[in-house]
Amino acid sequence: MLALNDFSFEFAGKYLYKSASWHIKPNEKIGLVGLNGTGKSTLLRLISGDYELREGTLSKPSDLRIGFLNQDLLSMDIADCVRDVVLSGRDDLVYLENEINRLIEKIEVEYDDVTMQRLADAQERFGALGGYEWHAEGDKILEGLGFPTSSLTRSLREFSGGWRMRAMLGKLLLQAPDLLLLDEPTNHLDLPTIQWLEDYLSNYEGTYVIVSHDPYFLDRTVNRIAEVSHQQVFHYKGNYNEFLEQKEERDALMMRKYENQQDFIRQQMKFISRFRAKASKATAVQSRVKMLDKIEKIEVRQDEKRDFDIRFNIRVTPGKVIADLKSVTKSYDELEILKTSNGQILRGDKIALVGANGKGKSTLLRMVHGSEPCGGEIELGWNVEAAFFAQHQLEALNLKNDLLSELATVSADYTDWELRTILGCFLFTGDEVFKKVKVLSGGEKSRLALAKTLITQSNFLLLDEPTNHLDMFSTSVLAESLIDYAGSCLFVSHDRTFISKVANKIWWIEDGILHEYPGTYEEYNEWMSTRKVEDTKLAKLDDGKKKNPVNPEPKVVTSAETPKSYSKNEIKKVEDAMNAKEAEMLSLAEEKTALEIQLHAPEVASDFNQVARITEQYESVNAAHALAKEAYEQLFEEWMLMQES
Numbered sequence: 001m002l003a004l005n006d007f008s009f010e011f012a013g014k015y016l017y018k019s020a021s022w023h024i025k026p027n028e029k030i031g032l033v034g035l036n037g038t039g040k041s042t043l044l045r046l047i048s049g050d051y052e053l054r055e056g057t058l059s060k061p062s063d064l065r066i067g068f069l070n071q072d073l074l075s076m077d078i079a080d081c082v083r084d085v086v087l088s089g090r091d092d093l094v095y096l097e098n099e100i101n102r103l104i105e106k107i108e109v110e111y112d113d114v115t116m117q118r119l120a121d122a123q124e125r126f127g128a129l130g131g132y133e134w135h136a137e138g139d140k141i142l143e144g145l146g147f148p149t150s151s152l153t154r155s156l157r158e159f160s161g162g163w164r165m166r167a168m169l170g171k172l173l174l175q176a177p178d179l180l181l182l183d184e185p186t187n188h189l190d191l192p193t194i195q196w197l198e199d200y201l202s203n204y205e206g207t208y209v210i211v212s213h214d215p216y217f218l219d220r221t222v223n224r225i226a227e228v229s230h231q232q233v234f235h236y237k238g239n240y241n242e243f244l245e246q247k248e249e250r251d252a253l254m255m256r257k258y259e260n261q262q263d264f265i266r267q268q269m270k271f272i273s274r275f276r277a278k279a280s281k282a283t284a285v286q287s288r289v290k291m292l293d294k295i296e297k298i299e300v301r302q303d304e305k306r307d308f309d310i311r312f313n314i315r316v317t318p319g320k321v322i323a324d325l326k327s328v329t330k331s332y333d334e335l336e337i338l339k340t341s342n343g344q345i346l347r348g349d350k351i352a353l354v355g356a357n358g359k360g361k362s363t364l365l366r367m368v369h370g371s372e373p374c375g376g377e378i379e380l381g382w383n384v385e386a387a388f389f390a391q392h393q394l395e396a397l398n399l400k401n402d403l404l405s406e407l408a409t410v411s412a413d414y415t416d417w418e419l420r421t422i423l424g425c426f427l428f429t430g431d432e433v434f435k436k437v438k439v440l441s442g443g444e445k446s447r448l449a450l451a452k453t454l455i456t457q458s459n460f461l462l463l464d465e466p467t468n469h470l471d472m473f474s475t476s477v478l479a480e481s482l483i484d485y486a487g488s489c490l491f492v493s494h495d496r497t498f499i500s501k502v503a504n505k506i507w508w509i510e511d512g513i514l515h516e517y518p519g520t521y522e523e524y525n526e527w528m529s530t531r532k533v534e535d536t537k538l539a540k541l542d543d544g545k546k547k548n549p550v551n552p553e554p555k556v557v558t559s560a561e562t563p564k565s566y567s568k569n570e571i572k573k574v575e576d577a578m579n580a581k582e583a584e585m586l587s588l589a590e591e592k593t594a595l596e597i598q599l600h601a602p603e604v605a606s607d608f609n610q611v612a613r614i615t616e617q618y619e620s621v622n623a624a625h626a627l628a629k630e631a632y633e634q635l636f637e638e639w640m641l642m643q644e645s
Helices: 040-048 071-075 082-087 091-109 113-128 131-144 161-175 191-202 215-221 240-275 279-294 361-369 391-396 403-408 416-425 430-434 442-454 472-484 496-502 521-547 568-600 608-644
Strands: 002-011 014-024 029-033 055-059 066-069 179-183 207-211 224-229 232-237 321-332 335-346 350-354 375-380 386-389 460-464 488-492 505-510 513-517
Touching (some): 040 179, 040 207, 091 113, 091 131, 161 179, 191 215, 215 240, 232 240, 240 279, 321 361, 335 361, 361 460, 386 442, 416 442, 416 472, 496 521
Parallel strands (some): 029 207, 029 224, 350 505
Antiparallel strands (some): 321 335, 505 513
């Protein structure tokens, strides 16, 4: 499909690529990874044609359709409505639709057979290209990307940069190019939208390359990894997790080969040094010298990063309760964000606040911090010292300071070496620590503000999207540091790998109410999946009950009616049915327990076919148990009514 051969590319006096090669084949789903600054986005721009390749060759079919989502699209200023922007991804259908409308208008004024035939041909072509499903597919994509139906007729320029990016992503997905290039597509998406995008890409028929710092996302969307490192592109089969395993094995193998070769070279050099002066050994010595000159040296690819071990200390130990939320509410005029809710943050809690954008996550963070007024009461506990990180804090940075000086304003307890180490974790290395704050980009200022927040020695951190401008390595360092952090933390993030590592509790807002799950993100996800399945089954049961009730609802007796009297035989019949149903419930409960034990057995858990078979049995038994329980409760109500008569 596309081949980059023996290419080099220099940027700002530095070679990002040197005699590298990369071939992209049809239907490959590729994750492009590497440390910040190694040239991932540059490589996408070379492929798309935004940058000119001067050394090496780029080969591709002349009719190859390439779509490129890049961060420049944040500033797209288009007056068209969101729906039209997305539909314009299919310019062939836009042309045909306009042509059909023009021909229809012409026929309405002056009918002729030639125009009618042209209209029929255009409509047939339009249908063959999927034109009659085109608008519906566009709206479906926009809905998946989080756009409310009511917003689709609004001009794109009315939306923020993040929502403009969503619209441009929708345009590319509808366009479905042969090669789709996505540069950080999840940067401006919330968790539900990221999950939707994962599902969409799993059914995508073309080839795509994704630059992403989200391992969770890559694991679910790619079958190849291309790693940019040491001015080269290295290739691996499998998703991101499999890449890490292969990379470790490959590096270990290369290290063994390198050590063996170094041993061999040392032996030859020892021989040369020992016999260099002996005439009888001159031929042998010269032979070894020539051999060493010709030998192809093995180079070990050391990761382009250092080992960082940073600790975020606390100044004082707080009491058991960090924050107590009592009957809190929040609304903006008629818009209700939070109904009466309660919550409590305890010492040692690392709580992730998850959910879709617009549900009030950032608002709740500000409420807990005290910078956002609310109804009800939020009390911070004894000795609690809070520090808050959010994007608006960038304005508090002193633009005249260099990075090292700005970080030093937080605390005098850190040495210059410690401050430089912390800045290194947030992607400021070498002489970059002496750059002035005023020359930093928005993302760089965000990283600096986050670093300042984390070294305040506070015992309660409130973090709003702390990983937004970090690469995988820095995100991992931050996660490990927060795991070891002796304080408590409430944070908003859409990085599921980060959430999985750090959080021991999950908060989310549903129907305006704050909820808590007292466990890890994986456990929360599993619980939510089970809950959705149960809700679906109950909805089907309720629907079936309405259409064909097994037992009619017991009649409520009013004071105007005469209560019916029941014979002993009638009561006994209901009692027997109730006892039989109870026995059935107990038997099904035992079956459920037995199946649960089987599912947790190691020999079963490692066998996909067995897991699938037992899971199917479990769901069947669980549904039968729910039906038996419902029937028992109806019989019990009927029996209680008989007792009262």
